[in-house]
Amino acid sequence: MLDTDTYDGVYALFTRLADRSGELTDEQHLAVMEAFDCFADLAYHGPPAVVAAPGTEPVADLLRLTAEGLARLSDDAPDGVTALVLSRAYAILVSYLDA
Secondary structure, rough: OOOOHHHHHHHHHHHHHHOOOOOOOOHHHHHHHHHHHHHHHHOOOOOOOOOOOOOOOOHHHHHHHHEEEEEEEHHHOOOOHHHHHHHHHHHHOOOOOOO
């Protein structure tokens, strides 16, 4: 299981969502792309050195886990700007969880 309390863990969840984009609705796919753009804009991070292997969990669970990870990262953000970026990514994603 991924550590979804870390940047690398959430990045890996986004990677899994990208790998399984064919299972997303068009609205969910656009939301994932937009949320990832916000997430990736955090200048102090890049892609993790090692990305976890694809999982077998349902795509709805991946969406939920990614949103929860973003919320936790936002709560633990080192500053207000980072928290705002992570909160925006979270809000985008949760708005389309059931789309």
